[in-house]
Every structure is written in structure tokens, then in C-alpha cells.
Amino acid sequence: xxxxxxxxxxxxxxxxxxxxxxxxxxxxxxxxxxxxxxxxxxxxxxxxxxxxxxxxxxxxxxxxxxxxxxxxxxxxxxxxxxxxxxxxxxxxx
Numbered sequence: 138x139x140x141x142x143x144x145x146x147x148x149x150x151x152x153x154x155x156x157x158x159x160x161x162x163x164x165x166x167x168x169x170x171x172x173x174x175x176x177x178x179x180x181x182x183x184x185x186x187x188x189x190x191x192x193x194x195x196x197x198x199x200x201x202x203x204x205x206x207x208x209x210x211x212x213x214x215x216x217x218x219x220x221x222x223x224x225x226x227x228x229x230x
Contacts, residue, residue, distance in 0.1 A: 152208040163201055167194050
């Protein structure tokens with residue numbers, strides 16, 4: 138059974154809401170981690186400690202990037218429908 142347009146929109150809306158929630162968590166937690174680094178190892182101009190929060194940002198950011206693509210560009214069903222319509226139009230010409 139093919140999902141209705143409302144079900145498709147609801148699924149996309151849930152993905153986008155989840156992405157926004159995770160983005161907020163990413164910003165808050167990474168700011169906290171950078172604060173820890175700054176006050177324990179970074180300091181004002183000292184920079185004697187290795188900036189370890191960068192690894193958390195990169196790893197989590199990569200996952201967040203994939204989630205963004207899935208939420209805003211990755212609706213495979215929609216892409217398949219567009220390709221089908223394009224092929225159908227070419228066939229009718």
C-alpha cells in the first residue's frame with residue numbers, strides 16, 4: 138500500500154524536527170566542551186593544551202550532516218517519483 142501525501146509529509150516533518158533538536162544539542166554540548174577545554178587547558182593566550190573538543194565536533198558533525206541530508210534532501214520516494222515522471226514524459230514524446 139502506497140503511503141498518502143499526508144503520511145509522507147508527516148514523516149518528513151518528524152525527520153526535520155529531529156534534526157533541529159539534534160542540532161540544538163550539538164551546539165549546546167559542544168559549547169560546553171569547548172568551555173571545559175578553555176578553562177582547563179586553553180586559557181587566555183596560553184594555548185598549552187591540545188584542543189580535543191575538535192574531534193567531538195568533527196565526528197558528531199559528520200553524523201549531523203548525514204541527518205540534515207536525509208531530512209531536507211533525502212526523500213528517496215520523492216526522488217523516485219520525479220525520475221518516473223521524467224522518464225514517462227520522455228517516453229510520450
